[in-house]
Amino acid sequence: MPLTPAQIDQYHEHGYLIAPNVLAAADVQPVIDCIDAIVEQRARELLAQGKITELCAGQDFTRRFAGIYAQCKAIGENFDIMLLRPRAMFEFLFNDHLLDAVAQLVGSELTCNPIQHVRPKLPVTVTGEEHSSFQNVPWHQDAAVTWEEADPSDIVTCWIPLVNATAHNGCMQIIPDVHRQGYIEHQSEGGTTVKPHLLPKTPPVTAECPFGGVIFMNKYTPHLGLTNRSDTIRWTMDLRYQATGQPTGRPFWPAIVVRSPSQPASVQHSYEEWCRRWEHDLVASKGIAWHRTVPKEKRMPVKSA
DSSP: OOOOOOOOHHHHHHHHEEETTSOOOHHHHHEEEEEHHHHHHHHHHHHTTTOOOOOOSSSTTTHHHHHTTTOGGGTTTTHHHHHHOHHOOOOOOHHHHHOOOHHHHHHHEEEEEEEEEEEEEHHHHOOTTOOOTTTSSSSOOOOGGSSSGHHHHHEEEEEESOBBOOOOOOEEOOOOOOOGGGOOOOOOOTSEEEEGGGGOOSSOOOBBBOTTEEEEEEETTOEEEEOOOOOOOOOEEEEEEEEHHHHHSSSOOOOOEEOOSSSSOOOOOOOOHHHHHHHHHHHTTTOOOOTSSSSGGGSSSSOOO
């Protein structure tokens, strides 16, 4: 469903937009199915290795991963888009319903930024980690995890729940109306977070979002993840898009053109090439510091003679 003028104004004025009904169930189901398949494969491998005793096969998408994790945390190792690289997630990067909305915010010539995540936020009763940096990310701006080269770039974060995201199962909180201040200094201690004394005093918004909805955020909008206090998994994806030709802030990873009315041949539809580029770039970028909290002179690995 296209964004309304009021929704577009909300995004630009307040630095975020909670937009229900952007995606149909059919848009998201292939991603859910591929996650189920990955969990099934990993569970069987762990069972064969004697690391778990129960496949939890009777549990659904919102519970099974947690049931296996409770037996063996290895189920969650390297569980992210650039490492899993399933075809369904690649194809979702081109989803027309999502790109139609993004184009209304940043223009029609679109590149998918290489910062892409799928996140299974587990119940705190399973992890026992109230403040786990990946489960409950602290207050931060997405600009903090890109290099300064991307400061002029108009990057929009698309936070996509694969289940209803509520305060109870660990949705985001967002600080509105401060994105025009630009970058706020962060520290690496505590998991790349805004320096506490610089955190804006504006009351946060608890950003609940239904399945099928998308939260669009400016890269300078501070946000955090709440603890999952439910008994199910809060599955989400977060993707970033920007105008083609702008720096991504991760120059060592592959950005791909996903829409171009002016140069349609530039759209990079090859799944095999996407996989090849990730395989190459993850090796080539080993040792590079991703976040700007690391001083510039220390971000690149020292090359041996």
